[in-house]
Amino acid sequence: MRTLVFATNNKHKLHEVSEILRDSVLIKSLSDIGLEGDIPETAATLQGNALQKAQWVWERTHTDCFADDTGLEVEALNGAPGVYSARYAGEHCSFDDNINKLLTALDGCANRRACFRTVICLIEHGVPRYFEGRVDGVILTERYGTDGFGYDPVFMPDRFAVSFAEMPLDVKNMISHRGIAVKKLVDYIMGRDTRISN
Ligand code: IMP
Numbered sequence: 001m002r003t004l005v006f007a008t009n010n011k012h013k014l015h016e017v018s019e020i021l022r023d024s025v026l027i028k029s030l031s032d033i034g035l036e037g038d039i040p041e042t043a044a045t046l047q048g049n050a051l052q053k054a055q056w057v058w059e060r061t062h063t064d065c066f067a068d069d070t071g072l073e074v075e076a077l078n079g080a081p082g083v084y085s086a087r088y089a090g091e092h093c094s095f096d097d098n099i100n101k102l103l104t105a106l107d108g109c110a111n112r113r114a115c116f117r118t119v120i121c122l123i124e125h126g127v128p129r130y131f132e133g134r135v136d137g138v139i140l141t142e143r144y145g146t147d148g149f150g151y152d153p154v155f156m157p158d159r160f161a162v163s164f165a166e167m168p169l170d171v172k173n174m175i176s177h178r179g180i181a182v183k184k185l186v187d188y189i190m191g192r193d194t195r196i197s198n
Helices: 011-020 046-061 095-105 169-175 177-189
Strands: 002-006 025-028 065-074 113-124 127-139 155-157
Touching (some): 002 011, 011 025, 011 169, 046 065, 046 113, 046 127, 113 177, 169 177
Parallel strands (some): 002 065
Antiparallel strands (some): 113 127, 127 155
């Protein structure tokens, strides 16, 4: 089975993605390969950040690897927090702080449309390739559910009556931004190419 390093320190993501790739790719975490440290993500786009994170691993290991970057884009906030989703409420904020800031920003707002977008950058033999996934939905007025992470308790995907934090992981993975991007990655690895660009 093919082995790839996933350039993330986020254990929730590692779990989600390892589940999706369980039958097709052996995922190694940074700790599996003894790589420590904060991965930089200072680019202005999801694609730029995904590349930066994957390159950080490639430069240190010369092992095939991938990274993802995700943003929550809220229509009424002109696409914010977008690429700044992790640090929306400040540099060292918690998931809870981010949700509080989002709910306050949308207080009384009728348009609650939003989407999650994920870009994955795969580096194979030093060459980057990109895969994108997106899910549309709405921002709820309060938190529902305790599973997942990040903005999951306040995001309800279209065609569902529950938040991401109320869904079993296999259901979230089937429809989520990251699930869709990872499936495109799998298709590429298995020979069914769905890159968005080189
Ligand atoms: P990252 O830069 O890809 O780690 O994602 C940025 C931020 O988006 C994270 O810190 C989370 O707050 C949020 N995020 C990413 N993926 C998800 C998800 O699947 N559900 C909810 N929030 C997410």
